[in-house]
Amino acid sequence: MDPFRKAIKGYDHDRIPVWFMRQAGRYLPSYMKYRQRMGIEEMMSSPDVIVDVTHDPVDRIGVDAAIIFADITTPLSGMGLRVRFLDSVGPVVENNIEKSGISAVEEFDPSSFSHPVLKAISKYRERYADPLIGFAGGPVTLLSYIISDGVDRDLFRVKRMMITEEKAYQAVMTRLTDMIIEFARMQISAGVDAFQIFDSWAGYLSPGEYEHFVKPYVYDILQELSGSIPTIYFSTMTSSYVADMDLPADFYSIDWRIDMKRFSAEIPDEKGIQGNLDPAIVNYDYALHEASKIVEAASGRDRYIFNTGHGLLPSTDPEKLKRLVEYVHSVNL
């Protein structure tokens, strides 16, 4: 078995597995070749393009796992939401809650939902043996995309809704939660080896807001998936309270705003940890210095996966990234 599959299950392994969020992204020449020829929606609607873009970092950078190329808004079409990708803005939901009310957010019906990404997962599985990670957005992060035109990144509108329209908030969050569970099951059936929840904007909440308004939904998702697939819960700007979240996730994926030694001491031994390198520094030698500190602090754990603390930047130099992977692989466990 390969190091990623071993590490994510907590089996003995002799090499630290590495992958990067947004490793299939704009910094890669192969990705940009597609982007010059077609829009992002067109790319995401072709299983062959998805498979190709998903696999390239494994060959090109030497990472130990691929993550399926998709967007966190991908499954929203299964809830009656119309998503458009606008240049330099990103995904915009046309019939968002501010425009169309919460009735626009329909129940996700897995029996009628089909998407090229699911076909791409099956194709990837047929074609390649390396580990494949599936994913979905976290419910509150997805809500930030469907509440208004463009993403409510600071969660100002989301906070207003959770506090002043709690019933409507609960209804929408429940639908998103159910969708995420179903969409995860579809990805598992299609063949992914691990499943990551991207709760990228959770860190705009206070620990109290998170505990009361978000945790119950995230908990449900992870509990439902528990046992059927190894799960990773990713969030940023939450590092001071991840240890108190007490979620049934197999791994916590954290940003670079906490010292790994400190974090590792706060998290129970049986939990896996992923991430922690500042993505803004991967082009510099200094990244190897910071990586060595992270690896030293985390490699004693049964389950550690090397990653950046958030997605790779478009300015990432593929050669420097490759060197970083080689460095992490060279560390003796």
Added chain:
Amino acid sequence: MDPFRKAIKGYDHDRIPVWFMRQAGRYLPSYMKYRQRMGIEEMMSSPDVIVDVTHDPVDRIGVDAAIIFADITTPLSGMGLRVRFLDSVGPVVENNIEKSGISAVEEFDPSSFSHPVLKAISKYRERYADPLIGFAGGPVTLLSYIISDGVDRDLFRVKRMMITEEKAYQAVMTRLTDMIIEFARMQISAGVDAFQIFDSWAGYLSPGEYEHFVKPYVYDILQELSGSIPTIYFSTMTSSYVADMDLPADFYSIDWRIDMKRFSAEIPDEKGIQGNLDPAIVNYDYALHEASKIVEAASGRDRYIFNTGHGLLPSTDPEKLKRLVEYVHSVNL
């Protein structure tokens, strides 16, 4: 002596002092009346307008201290930097480092620097008895404004400079550090009662980056001011490592991303704590609930000042803010 002056010095006091970052801001009708008549640069160049805008929240909201109305870029003109305020962009330095090199960043000369804000501090002192807070940006936060057109908020450019051009970085940071110390002394001479360093973007750094590239400068500033004025060090997204900063500040001002109980346990008893309420929720009853938890966790300390975790938003309702102040004042110490 009033509760703010007592609390900031660690003397016994019977009421929790309150003020808010950006309390003299766009949410206030009196402030907007000025803004409709004049540009922000014009406002900041009139001592009488500054005094008026600075004092209004004391009358209108009932806060226990005023903070002088200015921008963190205010003293940059004393270093040969030309700052323009662009609508919906904010301050832009015309001869920034990318355009003009680091030689554009001159040594700050206090003997030739005069600014309406200093006159305004003296005027305020003559006119009002309530506590007045002076401030400056932290050196790395100021660097993010002078490195390129518009603010380098994620510190991508700043990180590149600190890592790949360390000598140039050190030279500029040293000049900024010297300026901040001198500018603080001028404000102290003019009559401020406390001094806050706004290191608003420090939290884009990892703890390791902060320790190596930023802390030495911040430490110098706080050490130089120590004994001459009570100091407050404000940063955001750093809550997981503020306890490890070990700075000679009298107070740490923190954002809302950490539980106050947890934070208070990590910080030595003699240190003051300020902040912690999510500014996005002040309009809702829920703010009183979160405020009560914060106050309960912090009020046992000798030195606690109630504040939001970052600046007030333009959408803040002055009446709701006033109610929040009344609530905090009603808590028995």
